[in-house]
Amino acid sequence: MKNIFLLLVFFATSSCTKHFVATEYKYSEERLNPNSPSDEKISAIIAPYKDSLDKEMNIVLVVSDTILSKATPESDLGNLICGLVLKKSEDYCKCKIDFTFLNTGGIRLPNLPKGNVTLGKAYELMPFDNLIDIMQVNGKTLDTLFNFMANKGGWPIQGARYKIKNKKAIDVFIQNEPLDLNKEYTIAVSDYLAMGGDNCTMLSYLPKTVMKKNLRDAIIEGMKEMNVRGEHIKSVIDGRVQVTE
Amino acid sequence: MKRKQFIQKSLTAGALCAASSFPYEAFAKSDTRKITILHTNDQHSRIEPFPMDGGKFQGLGGFAQRAVLLHEIRRQEKNVLLLDVGDIWQGTPYFNKFGGELEFKLMSEMKYDASTLGNHDFDAGIDGFVKQLPHASFPFLNCNYDFTNTAMEGKIQTHKIFTYDDVKVGVFGIGIELQGLVPKDLCNGVRFNDPIANANKMAKHLKYEQGCDLVICLSHIGYKYDEKKVSDVDLAYQSSNIDLILGGHTHTFFTKPDEFRNADGAKVLVNQVGWAGIYLGRLDFYFEKKKKAILVPDFPKLIAKV
Numbered sequence: 339m340k341n342i343f344l345l346l347v348f349f350a351t352s353s354c355t356k357h358f359v360a361t362e363y364k365y366s367e368e369r370l371n372p373n374s375p376s377d378e379k380i381s382a383i384i385a386p387y388k389d390s391l392d393k394e395m396n397i398v399l400v401v402s403d404t405i406l407s408k409a410t411p412e413s414d415l416g417n418l419i420c421g422l423v424l425k426k427s428e429d430y431c432k433c434k435i436d437f438t439f440l441n442t443g444g445i446r447l448p449n450l451p452k453g454n455v456t457l458g459k460a461y462e463l464m465p466f467d468n469l470i471d472i473m474q475v476n477g478k479t480l481d482t483l484f485n486f487m488a489n490k491g492g493w494p495i496q497g498a499r500y501k502i503k504n505k506k507a508i509d510v511f512i513q514n515e516p517l518d519l520n521k522e523y524t525i526a527v528s529d530y531l532a533m534g535g536d537n538c539t540m541l542s543y544l545p546k547t548v549m550k551k552n553l554r555d556a557i558i559e560g561m562k563e564m565n566v567r568g569e570h571i572k573s574v575i576d577g578r579v580q581v582t583e
Numbered sequence: 584m585k586r587k588q589f590i591q592k593s594l595t596a597g598a599l600c601a602a603s604s605f606p607y608e609a610f611a612k613s614d615t616r617k618i619t620i621l622h623t624n625d626q627h628s629r630i631e632p633f634p635m636d637g638g639k640f641q642g643l644g645g646f647a648q649r650a651v652l653l654h655e656i657r658r659q660e661k662n663v664l665l666l667d668v669g670d671i672w673q674g675t676p677y678f679n680k681f682g683g684e685l686e687f688k689l690m691s692e693m694k695y696d697a698s699t700l701g702n703h704d705f706d707a708g709i710d711g712f713v714k715q716l717p718h719a720s721f722p723f724l725n726c727n728y729d730f731t732n733t734a735m736e737g738k739i740q741t742h743k744i745f746t747y748d749d750v751k752v753g754v755f756g757i758g759i760e761l762q763g764l765v766p767k768d769l770c771n772g773v774r775f776n777d778p779i780a781n782a783n784k785m786a787k788h789l790k791y792e793q794g795c796d797l798v799i800c801l802s803h804i805g806y807k808y809d810e811k812k813v814s815d816v817d818l819a820y821q822s823s824n825i826d827l828i829l830g831g832h833t834h835t836f837f838t839k840p841d842e843f844r845n846a847d848g849a850k851v852l853v854n855q856v857g858w859a860g861i862y863l864g865r866l867d868f869y870f871e872k873k874k875k876a877i878l879v880p881d882f883p884k885l886i887a888k889v
Contacts, residue, residue, distance in 0.1 A: 358796040358870035366889035372642030377650035451636035
């Protein structure tokens with residue numbers, strides 16, 4: 339009986355149970371390209387910000403002979419940044435650093451262009467204000483770290499090399515010596531990763547010495563010093579991170 | 584939701600409707616509607632187009648360029664909804680130097696209707712975000728972060744409903760687990776709750792209690808992962824009552840929206856437009872007045888990809 343009543347209610351109100359139903363859709367992507375016109379009002383709002391930024395950011399730090407790219411497991415852009423960070427970290431801590439590494443996602447541009455590399459470009463590569471931490475880490479923890487990096491498809495590194503097999507790290511060498519599980523190593527790492535960022539949790543409870551310099555400072559200063567020495571940026575890929583079957 | 588339960592709910596909604604809107608039916612205009620949904624994600628402070636320096640994305644993007652496109656679309660279309668899916672900030676010196684002020688000003692000028700929060704929108708800290716909020720004329724939507732006792736409390740809405748010619752569009756947002764992604768001192772006190780459970784709760788509210796005809800989830804949890812980590816794909820399969828998931832975080836370029844069957848067997852669309860404002864995503868939805876009790880698993884149908 340109750341069911342019949344419900345049915346009656348249904349028919350009585352069916353003209354009113356109408357709603358708008360999305361029956362069809364069209365999809366398009368509007369790609370904004372170099373020929374896209376720009377809106378004057380928006381440009382006018384941007385202009386004072388841009389002028390002030392350009393004055394500060396268009397300073398040339400160094401010249402690059404080639405375009406560098408970000409990639410996994412190894413990339414010339416990752417190698418460049420880790421190289422600069424390792425060298426500057428040694429200057430900051432006045433100590434010997436065994437290796438430094440970086441998360442791939444922490445490099446925020448797909449390319450570093452050929453030609454003049456400006457201060458603005460350094461900001462785009464590394465926009466975060468992450469400080470450099472110096473840490474003493476034992477070989478066992480580093481074994482976890484290398485496996486973690488391997489599982490991520492390979493993270494950029496300087497001072498060490500490793501191979502990736504079935505998402506695990508093998509043939510790990512630090513300063514050309516095989517990883518010793520019983521040894522302590524000195525590493526330089528961004529405080530973001532040291533605190534467990536990007537799920538890199540194995541370092542988070544270990545003691546750290548915080549440098550009052552951030553990764554971007556290290557990159558900027560390192561590039562300026564290259565320029566003073568008359569060096570240009572070149573592409574370096576040396577097989578330090580490889581995937582093997 | 585099971586189909587039987589769905590029909591019962593629709594009947595209840597129908598009974599309510601009988602009391603309130605019957606007289607209006609007689610004066611109803613045309614039974615078809617069109618709504619244009621435009622979206623961006625992960626703009627990352629890319630105010631100007633990428634410079635012409637040989638880089639992968641050279642010459643692409645730009646806020647002033649997007650504004651022209653928006654003017655054109657709004658000239659042609661009456662019902663336009665413009666949404667962003669978070670990570671507005673961080674990536675160029677515009678953010679480092681001006682703290683996100685310009686991004687919010689420009690999005691307000693472009694008449695964004697709503698955005699959600701990405702992890703990088705915490706990069707200036709909670710206070711940094713609150714400081715820039717007065718520059719945003721659009722609301723930030725999130726229903727799975729708990730901001731109680733933080734400076735953001737009361738400043739973030741869970742959802743917003745937009746009505747175009749009697750078509751109700753409910754929009755809400757969900758965010759990614761911040762722990763391990765955002766330094767603790769930048770998001771201290773913000774508690775993360777299950778995005779899928781909260782999305783379903785919100786979608787149910789919008790569809791049945793608010794009577795929305797279309798429910799859109801702005802999701803910054805990411806499209807999909809190799810590792811076990813909750814994603815838009817998980818959300819799509821486990822969801823009820825969400826019609827469209829606009830994604831972000833993973834910077835994924837789609838060629839067209841992905842279509843999934845949700846927990847009820849109904850269709851749910853997922854889309855994302857890469858990052859840096861290179862593309863403006865556009866979905867034109869065509870609505871017809873129909874009996875809602877009839878669940879059509881093939882709706883909406885993709886009729887064209889331009």
